[in-house]
Amino acid sequence: MGTEGKVIKCKAAVAWEPRKPLSLEEVEVAPPKAHEVRIKIVATGVCHSDLAVLRETPLPQGGMHTFPILLGHEAAGIVESIGPGVTKFSKGDAVIPLFVAQCGECEYCLSPKTNMCKTHWEEFLKGVLLDGTSRITCQGKQITQLFALGTFSEYTVVPEISLTKIRKDAPLDKVCLLGCGISTGYGAAINSAKVEPGSTCAVFGLGAIGLAAVMGCKAAGASRIFAVDINKDKFPKAELLGATDFVNPKDYDKPISQVLAEMTNGGVDFALECVGSVEVMRAALESCCNAWGTCVIVGYVPEKDMTLAPITLLLGRTLRGTFFGGWKSVESVPKLVDDYMNKKLKVDEFVTHNLPLEEINEGFDLMISGKSIRTVIKMA
Known part of the structure; x- marks a missing residue:
């Protein structure tokens, strides 16, 4: 039986409260709505931005996510299903979620002077999707999604303007890091x-x-x-x-x-x-x-x-x-992946630790202590 159009139950690391360890939970991931994509996350990095939100650091322009929250934004995965109106992605595509969107239509996206995007910027800073809600629930409570992504989960749903398709032969447990730190x-x-x-x-x-x-x-x-x-x-x-x-x-x-x-x-x-x-x-x-x-x-x-x-x-x-190194996200990240695959860009050298989702708190400890450059969480 396929999962398209159905709620998926899966494992996720939920931050119920600020400054507390993440808790491994079973969450429910709803099907994507219009112009959204549901992804099976393969690998995700542990980034200082995740730690900052966990410590209640205000986001740019006064943005502040609410708890409980699903952290994680530096990831790679496979498209599981698409919502109505999505034309650029298909089931099985290899993808990287983007914390800086690129709608391709707003004033910022049309300008060569910036890589920022105005579309739904305020909603994304609040950790919700296009309609102002999240697709993740746990124990009957809505779980917000960091930057409208939330990749510390086996599955998540993201806006299509916050996603880019990459070549299928790229190792997802490496190129996930091109979603934030290395590219920046x-x-x-x-x-x-x-x-x-x-x-x-x-x-x-x-x-x-x-x-x-x-x-x-x-x-x-x-x-x-x-x-x-x-x-x-x-x-x-x-x-x-x-x-x-x-x-x-x-x-x-x-x-x-x-x-x-x-x-x-x-x-x-x-x-x-x-x-x-x-x-x-x-x-x-x-x-x-x-x-x-x-x-x-x-x-x-x-x-x-x-x-x-x-x-x-x-x-x-x-x-x-x-911000994000000046890259126009949707169009630039696939090129960075190509550069990595063609040995023009180093990525492997940044991965110091690989851990399962169950040990994600150790990934934070390694980062805080300065013992890691990047810890990659592998979902399977």
């Missing part, structure tokens, strides 16, 4: 900073996003890449991905911006902040050279102000932010 850091260097050949770069923070930014700087042809982190154990991986120098701020009794300025005769050409700290953001900007130095903020920090001396910008530095 890599694109921050390639698309947002527009790192130039022969330039000097500094990447602040060597988590998955920072390491991917290092990889992006190398791909863009940077001649010197400074990997900045207080954890010296992260340098070997950064070096593997292209870093030429490692700088630990704890090793110096002067500001890190001054250290980098002295090492580069005035400052780096490009700096990428991948931590999510206003103090580090300012340090990254001040590490850039005058006249043309560019700093890109990749890390997210809510409800805090960053104070700057106007002269920091008046002398010619540029400060900008990026």
